[in-house]
Amino acid sequence: MAVFTPVSDDDVRxxxxxxxxxxxxxLRGITAGIENTNYFLTTTQGEYVLTLFEVLTCEQLPFYIELMHHxxxxxxxxxxxxxLRDGTRLTALYDKPCTIVTRLxxxxxxxxxxxxxxxxxxTLAQAHLAARDFGIKQPNLRGLSWWRETTPKVLPFLxxxxxxxxxETLDEQIRFAENNVYRALPTGPAHCDLFRDNVLFDGTFEMPRMGGFIDFYFAGCDTWLFDVAVSVNDWCIEPNTGVFDTEKLAAWVGAYAENRPFTSNEKAAWxxxxxxxxxxFWxxxxYDFYLPRPAQTLKPHDPRHFERILLERRKTTVLALP
Known part of the structure; x- marks a missing residue:
């Protein structure tokens, strides 16, 4: 989330x-994130989030909007x-697609x-299972094809x-994508960006309650195991090193498996x-750090963080899935 496009009160009215x-x-701009323009929107009937899409097209957006609705x-x-009054859930503002969603x-x-x-x-396991009968198909647009396309653009900076x-890591993933183990992994709609700042909690720190998942605009059909891997690489690490916190990792994957058990192929592919x-994410x-788009408020993340995580995942034995 960021503010690429200023939005006036009169236009929102x-x-x-x-x-x-x-x-x-x-109406208040949200400065976190790097992909869309977002505002907190308060009306006489409730609290919402207004999103203007800066990259995704009208043709791509029904997947995300209807997945959240589903x-x-x-x-x-x-x-x-x-x-909207006409029965749709996607409109336009300043010639850009936009939507209004409930604020959790x-x-x-x-x-x-x-x-x-x-x-x-x-909750992620429950979301995967609930999306099994979702009718719209769209690949993860930041998947292997995008890695292959983008890598040559960033190599000159390294x-x-x-x-x-x-x-070397990209070549490994290209080879693995042709492997029968990979092809047998369960797939379906996946969030693909479930970092800590995309999950809200109610309650207290000692007794948290799930508030909900937000920011589905990197979602796509992918292996559910990739969705889990994205999540634990953020949730279950020592932030300065990328080393796994085994207690948090065991809690995360254990709770997931209680709702959707991992397959033998998933355990092998982990x-x-x-x-x-x-x-x-590296x-x-x-790409965002060295080739940024102009924005009114933009805070690109340090790419070295995921370089450290990748190095850690290459050199250590990972806790096996339950």
Missing amino acids: ALLTHYTLGELVS LAQRHIPVPEPQT SGGYEPAPSAAHCALAGA SGTQSALLQ PVLLRAAALR VSRL
């Missing part, structure tokens, strides 16, 4: 005439896209406990050692998918 959400009370209808705690309660936990990890793992690490998840952070 005009936008709200196409909904039944009441009158504008306040999950919300099945009682998974996610922002629910609001329906709670806040994100920057230093999650094992209890937070267990809640996140259980040292020889970094370039070798990136290319180390490779953890490296895939680290590679995906490449994207390199």
